[in-house]
Amino acid sequence: MRLRSFARSFRLDAVKPVRETDIAIVGAGILGLSHAYAAALRGLRVTVFERTGTPTGASIRNFGQVLVTGQPPGPMLALAKASRAIWQHWASQAGFFAREAGCLLFARTDCEVAVIDEFVETRAQSGGYDVARLDQAALGALYDGRFAHHRAALHGREDMQVFSREALPAIIAYLRDRLGVEFVFDTLVRHVDDGYLDTTAGACRAAHIVVCSGHDYLTLLSDALAEIGPRVCRLQMLRVRPTREIALRHALLTGLSCLHYGAFSDLPSARALLDDVRRTAPELLDAGIHLLASPAPDGSVIIGDSHDYNSDPMPFNDERVDRHLLDLAERLFDEPLAVVQRWQGVYGSRARHERPFSVLKASRGVTGVWMHTGVGMSVGPGLGESVMAEIVEHRMRSAA
Incomplete structure (x- = not known):
């Protein structure tokens, strides 16, 4: 009976129509969408496969920060600047919420001020960062003085923010x-090979396949991934509402x-800051905590996060971290x-950073x-453009 059932299933699969496409992409998170966009702009037929009914991974669990200022000088900063331009285009064309302030x-603390001052006086100038230092007087004039209890601030003027679960x-x-x-959607890609994908929705033939499977290190290309020591980073995140309304x-x-x-x-000033935090608040370092806060369209604020690295994302939150x-x-x-809301963020990591x-x-x-790392929103669109440009150029060289 089991053999007959298998044979019947095989015959049904065999008669399913085979999809044909130029570029097949596995994963509809920000990396998958970025590669799909770059391919479609080049006039290619693009098919995206996503195992769930809508993206549910790292790309919608985050702060929505397109952070240019935080990226190190060199390739990452260049990718972030390129990504910002793509995000601006997407926001205008797709009509989703975005802030560009x-x-x-x-x-x-003295140590934190020292990092801002060193950055402004050295790296910001040599690296081409668009930033400004705000002193206490400037903070007093900002948001009715709500943040005047801080000593200084760095304004990263190129940074953007979106509401990921809508964007x-x-x-x-x-x-x-x-x-x-x-x-x-709702389709698992079980196997990929040159020119071929085996999926739960039938087979697909593609000139090139791009796998953007997030923190799933086991389903596809697991042998290649095993060499880089993959891990998963789990983050605790919250959505809060201030007592006083703030725009x-x-x-x-x-x-x-x-x-x-x-x-x-x-x-050097950051190393001194690390020593200071290690002395005064080691529990924050133990949990990998640093504070980010992103405004949501309804006036609430997304805050986080912590960092817990493991082979699998454990489901249990630590109330002390929250x-x-x-x-x-x-x-x-x-x-x-x-x-008003709590959840776990998650993204892929690796044993060596x-x-x-x-x-x-x-x-x-x-x-x-x-x-x-957790900067997919910041550099993903630029990375998708870079990778797709290389794929298309290689195809053109091969065809010549």
Whole structure:
């Protein structure tokens, strides 16, 4: 009976029509959509496969910060600047919420002020960052003095912020309706090979396949991924509502973020800040906590985050971590905050942090692209353009 059932199933699969496309993309997160956009702009037929009915991974669980200022000088900063231009185009064409007022990084201690000053006086000038230092007088004039209890701030003027859980569906609709990208949701891609995908919705033939499978390191290209030591980073995040209404136009960071982002973390003053935090608040380092706050369209604020690295994202939140995050946020806003939502962020990582992303040429017609840090929103669109340009150029050279 079992053999007859299998044979019947095989015959049904065999008669399913085979999709034909130029570029097949696995994953409808920000990396998958970025590659789909870059391919569609080049006039290619694009099909995107997504295992769920809508994106549910890292790309909609985040702060929505398109952070240019935090990227280290060199390739990452260039990718962030290119991504910003793409986000601006998407927002105008797809019609989703976006803010372009930049971010504010607040400093409350001598060590945090020292990092801002060193960055402004050295790296910001040599690296071409568009920033301004705000002193206490400037902070007193900002948001009715709500943040005047800080000593200084860095205004990153190129930074943007979107509401991810609305932006991603809007981008999907734009790519589908305006650029002709085909989306196949609720479909697992079980295997990829040169020119071929085996999926739960039938087979697909493609001139090139791009795998953007997020933190799924087991389903596709697992042998190639095993060599980089993949891990998963789990983050605790909250959505809060301030007691006093605030029309927040900027994404907010604090001095702790200088330990996390490459634009600051290797500065001598950042090393002194690390020593200071290690001495005064080691529990924050133990949990990988640094505070970000992003305004949502309804007036609430997304805050976080922590960092817990493991082979699998464990489902259990630590209330102490949430309490640390709330304490930091209430000090930032200088008032109590009401929690309205809690969730876990998640993104792929790797055992060694020397590379923020991987682009692996698995075979002649299959490329895998994975982020290993939480900056996919900031650099993903630019990375998609770069990778797709290389794929198309290679195809043209091969055809010549």
